Amino acid sequence: MDEPALIGHRVQRLRAERGLTQRQLAEPAYTPAYISTLEAGKVRPSETALRFLAERLGTSYEELATGRPAHLATELRLALAEARQELAGGAPGAVGEVAGRYRRLLAEAQRLRLDAEQAEALTGLGDCALETGELAEAISRFEEAERLLAAEPLPRRARPIRGRAVAHLLAGELRYACYLLESAIDELGASGLPDPEALVLLYAAVIGPYIDMGAHARAAHAAELALSLAPQVGDPALVAGMHRQVARTFLAEGRVADADASLAKAQSIYARLDLRTDLAHCHWMRGYVHAQNGRLALAEQELRTAREMLSARRAALYTAQVDVELADVLRRLGRHDEASALLAALLELELGLGDRRGAVHAGGAHRLLGLIAEERGETEAAEEHYVKALALLERSGATGDLADLCRLLGDLLRRTGRVEAAMDAYRTGLGHRATPGTTTLGPAPAAPASAAQASAAPASATPPPGHAPRRTPGAVG
Incomplete structure (x- = not known):
């Protein structure tokens, strides 16, 4: 509401334009003296008074109070x-x-x-x-x-909070992304009036950083809560995004058929709504599912479709992430030159994937270049790429990727006779896999009352013993 003088001037102008006297405007609820005092700016009118005057003057309360039609x-x-x-x-x-x-x-x-x-x-x-x-x-x-x-209220702030967390995730700042999302989830739960749409938005967003950090149990719990809340959500695009992220937890648990079914649901919704970037992410994830099952030709087809759609949207970071996945498929198909060219172009982009905007994915590119070099018998080049990948990933908190790289580097060093150096690499990798909780974030967010039927999240989430899957695509719903 504006200052009393501005409101008074506005009432006086509108009254004069309509040819009303102060008495005609005031009656029957108020007195001419009150209107005179109000127009002089000597009293701040109540909302009730302004709504009465707005009706008499044939305008809206908002325009009378703020000057905005x-x-x-x-x-x-x-x-x-x-x-x-x-x-x-x-x-x-x-x-x-x-x-x-x-x-x-x-x-x-x-x-x-x-x-x-x-x-x-x-x-x-x-x-x-x-x-x-x-x-x-x-x-x-x-x-x-x-x-x-x-x-x-926090539900009104959920979208920018989620957006900021996604930006930090893409920058390789996984722990901070988790912190932002978990803090918001806890605040929503503590409010006593948790908003289903806001919770699904936040739970779906936190699945990605959880998986990248190796906290698979915590990711699965977030997916379970999101699914339990989905029937209360009216936004179909939000439900589709939730299904896409839940597919990641199914993949981490080896439930490929469930992941594919979840992706099919998301893809159907996105196609119906014509949400192209999200539809591209579904092609991306389906390509990953095919790759995990050895269906490499289908994987290449899906990933190229995703890449084409994202590149057309000029979604540079997402396109670079797909390039890493596509290069891995090409490597597994034996097309090393194509894979190397794709990865080299990715690393040369002005986007600068080696800086804070994409360390995780630049690390993935160097990991693949190391594998290709090994398969070609270029030991020195392979070691160089693995070391670069480790340097990029150490600040990201992507413990699963770090452990995998340490194993690859250790194997390489052992095969070349450097046993002590190999042991050091293995010990470093074990440290990343064995860190209690892996996320160093403390207790997981408490489940909201509206999702009490879901099981409680463990305070310390670690990957299944003996299972170290390669990181699933990093798209965020």
Whole structure:
């Protein structure tokens, strides 16, 4: 609500435009003296008084209290919703256009002093930055949105929190991504009024970093809770995203048929809604499922489809992640030159996957180049790639990947007669696999009351004994 002087001037102007006296405006609920005092700016009117006066003056409460015509706020919200849909299902190369639209809508929301709409526009700009791999920009936009919504209930802040966590995950900061998501989940549970849609959004997002850090039991529990809440969610795109992330936990448990069924559900929803980036992620995950089952030709087909769709959207980071998966399939098909060329191009991108924007995936690229070098008998080159991969991954917290690399390096060193160095590499790998809890995050979030039927999460989540699957695709729902 504006200051009393501004409201008073507004009431006086509208009354004069309509040819009403102070008495005609006031009766029967108020006195002419009250209207005179209000128009002079000497009293702050109550909401009840303003709603009465707005009806008498033929305007809206919002316009009388703030000077904003109600239709402007409605039109702005509609435009924001359209921009969000356009980003999700837009034509190839549309991200730049949508970002420009969000910037214009942000300026309009700022002019109208609408905090919620400013936050929505900022969240949209953050999503655009995620698509193009500008992670620092994404984090900044999501943080701005959170600041604007600081006084709002947590469900209103769930999207920018999730967005910021995804940006940190893509930057290789797995522990911090988990911290953001777990803190929000705990806060929702403690509020006593957990919001199903917000919880599904957050649980689906935390599955990825859990699996990358080797906390498979904790990831499975998050998936179980998300599935238990899904029937209460009305947003089909959110349900589809949840199914896509749950598929990752099925893969980690070796339940390939369940993973494929979950992906099929997500793919069906995304195709119906024309959400192209999300549909590309489903092709990506299905390619991974085929690769795990040795169906390499089908895996290549699905991954190339995903790559084409993501590249067309200029989703640079996601495209790079698919390139790593596709290169592994090409390597397993014996097409070493194609795989090496794909990985070399990936590492040369200006995107700089070796910096904080993609250390996990640059590490994956060097791991594959090391395997290819070994298969070609190029021992020195293989060792060099493994060492580079370890250096990239050590700051990420991806314990499963680190343990796998230590094993590969140890095997290589042992075969070349460097037994002591091999032992050191194996010990380092065992340390990554045996760290209690693996995530160093403390207790897992408490299950919300609305999902009490799900089993309690263990405080210390470790991978199944003797099972060290290669990291599943890092897309986040």
